[in-house]
Amino acid sequence: MQIDLRKPELVMKLDRLGSFHQSKLSFLRSFIREFKNWEFQTKEFNLDNQGFGHIVYVVNNGQKQYSLICFSNHIEDSERSDRVIATKWDASFVLFDGVPAKEDIERLKANVPLQEQGRVSEKELCLSRANKSIRVFEHVVDKLSKGIQPDTKLLYSVGYLYRTTAVYGSGKFGLADRIKIQDREELKGPFRLEMMLVYLARQFTFDVVNHVAYFRSPDKATKLSEDIARNLGIGNSTGLGMAPFIVNHPALLNQWIIAKEKALKAIRSILSVSQKDKDIFESYLSATQENIKYWKTESDYQKKKNKQLLKDLDSFQNFYSSYTLKNYFWNSIYEWIEANTQSECCEFIVSLMMEVYPDIVEPLSYEMSINEDEYFDIDTSKTIDEVCKLIENQYTWLLNIDFDNKENIFNFWYYSKNKQEPRMSDRFSEEGSELELPLAIARDISALYGDLKSYDLKRDLGYYLLKNQEYRHILRRVLICEKLPYSEIQDNTISKTLIPVDMLRLKLSFFGATRFDPRSDRWVRITMYQGAPLMKEISTSNDTWSYKKIA
Amino acid sequence: MHSLYEIETTIKRSSRAKGLSWGVSEEAGKAVRVLEQSKFQGLESFKRLVDLGLTKLNKLLDVGQSDTSNLCPIHFGIFFLDQSHNKDLHRIHRFKNINEPLLILPFLSKSAKSNLLYFDFKSSDLNFTISPGDIFFIDQNVVPNNLSDFSLTISTQRKSLYDQSSWDYLYKLSLETFVEETEEKKISGAGAGLTDND
Numbered sequence: 001m002q003i004d005l006r007k008p009e010l011v012m013k014l015d016r017l018g019s020f021h022q023s024k025l026s027f028l029r030s031f032i033r034e035f036k037n038w039e040f041q042t043k044e045f046n047l048d049n050q051g052f053g054h055i056v057y058v059v060n061n062g063q064k065q066y067s068l069i070c071f072s073n074h075i076e077d078s079e080r081s082d083r084v085i086a087t088k089w090d091a092s093f094v095l096f097d098g099v100p101a102k103e104d105i106e107r108l109k110a111n112v113p114l115q116e117q118g119r120v121s122e123k124e125l126c127l128s129r130a131n132k133s134i135r136v137f138e139h140v141v142d143k144l145s146k147g148i149q150p151d152t153k154l155l156y157s158v159g160y161l162y163r164t165t166a167v168y169g170s171g172k173f174g175l176a177d178r179i180k181i182q183d184r185e186e187l188k189g190p191f192r193l194e195m196m197l198v199y200l201a202r203q204f205t206f207d208v209v210n211h212v213a214y215f216r217s218p219d220k221a222t223k224l225s226e227d228i229a230r231n232l233g234i235g236n237s238t239g240l241g242m243a244p245f246i247v248n249h250p251a252l253l254n255q256w257i258i259a260k261e262k263a264l265k266a267i268r269s270i271l272s273v274s275q276k277d278k279d280i281f282e283s284y285l286s287a288t289q290e291n292i293k294y295w296k297t298e299s300d301y302q303k304k305k306n307k308q309l310l311k312d313l314d315s316f317q318n319f320y321s322s323y324t325l326k327n328y329f330w331n332s333i334y335e336w337i338e339a340n341t342q343s344e345c346c347e348f349i350v351s352l353m354m355e356v357y358p359d360i361v362e363p364l365s366y367e368m369s370i371n372e373d374e375y376f377d378i379d380t381s382k383t384i385d386e387v388c389k390l391i392e393n394q395y396t397w398l399l400n401i402d403f404d405n406k407e408n409i410f411n412f413w414y415y416s417k418n419k420q421e422p423r424m425s426d427r428f429s430e431e432g433s434e435l436e437l438p439l440a441i442a443r444d445i446s447a448l449y450g451d452l453k454s455y456d457l458k459r460d461l462g463y464y465l466l467k468n469q470e471y472r473h474i475l476r477r478v479l480i481c482e483k484l485p486y487s488e489i490q491d492n493t494i495s496k497t498l499i500p501v502d503m504l505r506l507k508l509s510f511f512g513a514t515r516f517d518p519r520s521d522r523w524v525r526i527t528m529y530q531g532a533p534l535m536k537e538i539s540t541s542n543d544t545w546s547y548k549k550i551a
Numbered sequence: 552m553h554s555l556y557e558i559e560t561t562i563k564r565s566s567r568a569k570g571l572s573w574g575v576s577e578e579a580g581k582a583v584r585v586l587e588q589s590k591f592q593g594l595e596s597f598k599r600l601v602d603l604g605l606t607k608l609n610k611l612l613d614v615g616q617s618d619t620s621n622l623c624p625i626h627f628g629i630f631f632l633d634q635s636h637n638k639d640l641h642r643i644h645r646f647k648n649i650n651e652p653l654l655i656l657p658f659l660s661k662s663a664k665s666n667l668l669y670f671d672f673k674s675s676d677l678n679f680t681i682s683p684g685d686i687f688f689i690d691q692n693v694v695p696n697n698l699s700d701f702s703l704t705i706s707t708q709r710k711s712l713y714d715q716s717s718w719d720y721l722y723k724l725s726l727e728t729f730v731e732e733t734e735e736k737k738i739s740g741a742g743a744g745l746t747d748n749d
Contacts, residue, residue, distance in 0.1 A: 122554065171556025179555065179588075376581065377665060380633040438573040462633045466612050469629075472574020 001328055003268045005261045009397060012257070014491040018502025019305070019343035022546060023351035024358065025259055026512030028528055030365040031195035033543055034186055035059060040200075040535045042207070043099065047072060049215035051208045054109065057200045057535070058099055064186070066125070066193070067096040068200035069105060071113050072208060080131050082165045082237040087117070089129035091162060091204065095197045097125050097176065115166070115173075116420070122176040126169040126197045130162040130205075133235065137161055137209065140224065144213030147220040152228060156294050159515055159527040161205040163235030167194045190252070190368050191511065198528055202234040203535045226534060233530030236513065239523045243503040244413060244422045247439050250480050250487035251375045256510050257486035259364040260350075264334070266360045267353050273329040277356050282320065284355050284547040289313055291549060299518040301499070305344045312345030355547060362543075375480045378472070384464055385457035387478060391449045394481050397490045398442040399449065410496035413439040424500060424522065442492040444474040512546075559584040562597055569605040571625070578632075579625050582657040591691055596651045599696060600624070603650055614640065620647040628658025631670070635662045635705060643704040652677070652701075653694045660687060667707060674701035682709075 010016065022029070044056040057068045075088045094112045096104065104123065111118030115129050136150070136158045143150040169191070171177040181187050206229045214221045246253050292313075295306055319336060326332065330353055337346045354361045392399070401408055412427040414435050427433040438444070448471045455464060465472060481488050492498065500522045508516070513526035531548050533541035553561075563580030567573060579597070586593025600608070600623070608623035611630040627649060634640055649655070652672075659670045659681045670681040676698060679689050 122552070171554030174552070174554055174557070177555045373581075376577075377661065378633070381636040460637075462637060465633050466630075469575050470572040472572055473577060474574070476574065476577075 001269070001331070003265055003328075003331055005258075005265050008394075008485045008488075009490060011261065012486060012488060012490040014489060014499070014502045014506075016343045016347070017489065017506040018499065019347045020260075020506055020509035021348050021351040022509055022512040022514055023260065023354045024361040024543065025256075025263065025354070025365050025368065026510060027189060027191045027368075028195045028199070028512035028532070029543060029546065030189045030362075031192055031199065032532065032538060032541065033362065033365075034189065034192065035196070036538050036541055037061070038186075040203075040538055043067065045207070045211075047208070047211050049212075050074070051212040051215075054105065055204055055207060056100065056105070057203060059196065059200070061186075064184075065099050066196060067099050068197060068204075069094050069096055069100060069108055069112070070201065070204040071109060072204075073113055077134070080134070082131060082163065086165070087114075089113070089115070089165070090132045091201070091208075092129040093127070093197055093201050093204075094120060094124050095126040095193055095200075097123055097181075118173070120174045122174070122180065124175050125181065125193045126167060127173060127175060128164050128167040128194075128197055128201065130164040130201060130234070132162055133158050133160060140209050141213045141216065144209060144224060145216035145221045147217075147222045149222070149225050149228060152231075155228065156231060157296050158235075159294070159530055160202075160233050160235040161209060162201070163237050163525065164198065164201065165237050166241070167197060167236075169194050188369060189365050190256070195511070198234055198236075199532070200535070202232075202529050202532075205234060206232075206534075230534055230537075231531060233514075233527040233532070235525060235527055236508075237519075237523070237525050238504055238508065239421070240424060240500055240504075241421050242507050243424075243500050243522075244437065244439055246503055246507055247441065247489065247493060249372065250477060251370045251372045251484055253489075254480075254484035254487040255368045255370045258484075259368050260354075261486065262367075263354050263357075263361045263364055264350055267357055268328070268331040268334050270330055270357075271327055273325055275325060278325060278329070281352060281356050284352055285313070285317060285320070287549040288352070288547050289317075291547075295515045295517075297517040299520075301501070301521070302516055302518050305342075308342050309344045309348060312341035313348070316341060316345065316349065352547075355544070358543065375483065376476065378461065378465075378476055378479055380460060380462035380465060382461050382479070383457065384452050384455050384459055384461065387461065387475070388449065388452050388457065390478055390482050391445060391452075394478070394485070394488070395442075395445050395449075398446055398492070401442060401446065401492060403443050403446055407496045408492060409440070409443055409494055411494045411498060412436040413494070424498075427494075438473050440494045441474070441477065441488065443494060444471070445478065447471075448474050448478070514546075555584050555588055558587050558594060562594070565601065566605065566625075569601055571605060575625065575629065578629055578658075582625070582628065582654060585657040585660075586653065591653060591656070593653065596653045596696075600651045600654065608650060611646075614644045618647070619645075622646060622649040624649055624651045624654035628655040631655075631703075631705075632658045632662045635666050635668055641668075641705045641707060643702055645700075645702045648697065648699045649701065650697055652698045653691070656681070656687075656689070669704075669706050669709065671704040671706070672701065673704070674698050677701075 038059050038061045041058050042055065043058040047053040047055065052072050052074050054072065055070045059066045071092045073090065075090060079088045092113045092115060094108055111120055112127065115127065120127060136155055139154060140150040140161065169175060187193065206224055210223045292306065292310060297303055297306065316337060337349045403409055406428060410426060411424050412433045413422060413424050414432050414437055416423045451468065451471065452464065461475065477488065501518045501524050504524050505516055508526050511528065513528055514530060515527040517525040519525060531545045533545060559580040562583040563576045566576035566579040571579065583593040583597050609618060609621045610626040611622055662668060663670055663681045663683045667683045672679050676695055677693060681687060
């Protein structure tokens with residue numbers, strides 16, 4: 001039986017992309033697989049009795065070292081904010097290439113807590129900050145200092161002790177450019193260093209609560225149980241800044257999606273499935289249904305999705321348990337979920353199917369990076385006719401959108417001058433649309449198509465560009481999409497009905513985030529590394545922790 | 552020091568702020584990044600161009616256009632990047648005057664590689680050749696901020712840069728890695744059948 005990749009016109013819809021879940025391909029999981037044989041150690045522990053100061057963690061394989069320097073600072077409750085406008089944080093982090101000298105730590109101490117307002121150097125690789133979860137931090141310290149473990153019901157309903165609010169890499173604020181590290185074998189997967197930073201920052205959160213609890217009551221205090229710590233991740237609060245990334249990196253987006261689609265295709269193509277594989281899947285399915293109950297959100301949008309997911313999973317489980325093995329079992333399963341469940345459940349099951357086949361899925365995680373520069377140049381020898389046909393084939397979905405209708409051009413994307421962060425606003429009631437970012441892909445391709453049609457179709461793009469450089473950026477995209485069919489979100493990113501949080505969810509699912517908790521249609525809280533092995537356990541860990549039952 | 556990412560992004564945004572299209576601004580950002588990475592003062596050169604008024608400079612849209620003075624190097628570079636696949640352009644072109652000629656280098660270099668071309672740039676103040684090969688060096692100090700009466704020759708022909716006697720000597724030396732062939736070896740060593748017409 002010939003099973004094809006799912007078509008881009010199905011996968012690349014925002015409703016579908018906004019329903020993606022973490023999987024074996026997620027970057028935080030491939031980070032742990034890649035680094036599990038490295039040595040993780042606490043190199044310096046320099047906190048005062050209140051937990052302020054710095055800690056240095058080193059990851060080392062005998063030849064190469066990376067260090068996370070964590071600065072813990074006192075801030076007033078009124079100064080604590082997850083928003084990008086904040087200027088102070090409970091903790092700030094910098095990932096250092098090698099092991100920092102004393103002078104490096106002094107230099108970084110003066111700059112890293114300032115984040116965007118500070119300056120780092122090419123010795124540093126990633127920068128981040130985090131705030132305490134007020135809901136649980138004090139509770140945990142208080143209980144531990146009295147010698148008792150904290151209330152896991154409260155703890156797991158939050159899922160973390162600290163929440164990061166930004167993680168920067170690749171040349172930002174003076175950090176090392178990607179070119180410096182791109183050929184390192186251990187960094188072949190996307191966002192490896194960012195994942196390393198977040199993983200070590202999670203360890204920092206445990207070390208801080210244990211330390212503060214101990215000094216609050218040295219005679220009575222106990223340490224946070226490792227079982228509880230393992231079931232805590234680190235939070236993240238993400239706003240619109242993430243959304244333009246997936247539009248601005250079409251080649252990279254293609255690599256992420258096609259890796260998933262190749263995995264699914266390979267699994268659906270398995271002729272004969274063993275009873276053992278069927279049972280493994282079922283065990284993950286039941287454990288994870290329990291974990292979903294810990295996904296708390298105030299968002300009506302997400303509540304509805306979670307409710308539908310649980311409902312769909314129930315009906316799927318009934319179907320699955322009575323469905324007997326036959327040839328192309330997984331293909332039949334996929335066809336059933338596609339026909340009978342919503343995208344949220346369908347993509348959840350796809351991630352779960354990938355768990356059963358590490359030999360198929362894990363090698364694909366090495367194909368998820370790409371040299372984007374190789375796709376930058378425009379082949380100007382193509383004829384205008386060829387490009388028109390490309391648009392007709394690849395962008396059929398946008399050719400019937402009426403861009404004279406205000407609803408379809410309602411929003412514009414821009415960079416906020418004060419915060420240097422992407423924003424989205426109503427173009428008809430707010431100022432600044434003349435400084436619109438080139439993220440109105442559907443509208444601009446539609447305009448390009450109309451314009452191309454008015455030229456002699458036999459002429460080449462070189463001729464066309466002589467007079468039409470305003471379409472250069474969009475032509476580049478069309479030609480990228482020809483080679484990389486999963487590079488383009490197939491929805492109008494400026495329409496009034498756009499739900500930006502779907503764009504955030506897409507990227508965060510590839511990071512490995514869980515417990516999506518949208519705080520509005522353009523801001524989401526998530527958890528990373530919940531259930532992951534602790535730093536001292538990483539060498540003996542396997543990659544099944546994501547679907548272990550919490551508590 | 553700023554990272555290459557910061558340089559590229561800042562140049563892209565400032566080009567856009569000065570009225571260039573997003574696509575052209577992206578090209579400008581990449582060009583300055585490549586120059587800075589190669590130890591050329593691309594950012595300073597670009598800054599002088601902005602001071603001149605990016606949109607006031609003359610765009611090259613046709614090698615036969617009547618006015619080729621006060622040329623913008625970004626548009627000059629993009630012209631040859633976009634048009635050099637066209638064989639009609641593979642000849643000598645003469646121009647009156649260009650600003651900040653350093654900025655054309657990344658574009659010509661890219662075009663040379665993708666179209667396997669040679670660009671010979673000649674003027675009384677500066678001569679250089681850009682080839683599809685990777686090695687390229689030019690002394691930054693000899694690149695003026697403005698160049699007049701220059702030519703650019705585009706060709707697909709690689710030129711021989713060595714004496715025939717040098718070639719003959721090295722070729723003869725290379726033969727010393729070969730084993731002398733006997734009649735017996737012609738049969739046993741080649742591994743083919745005795746009849747080649749079967």
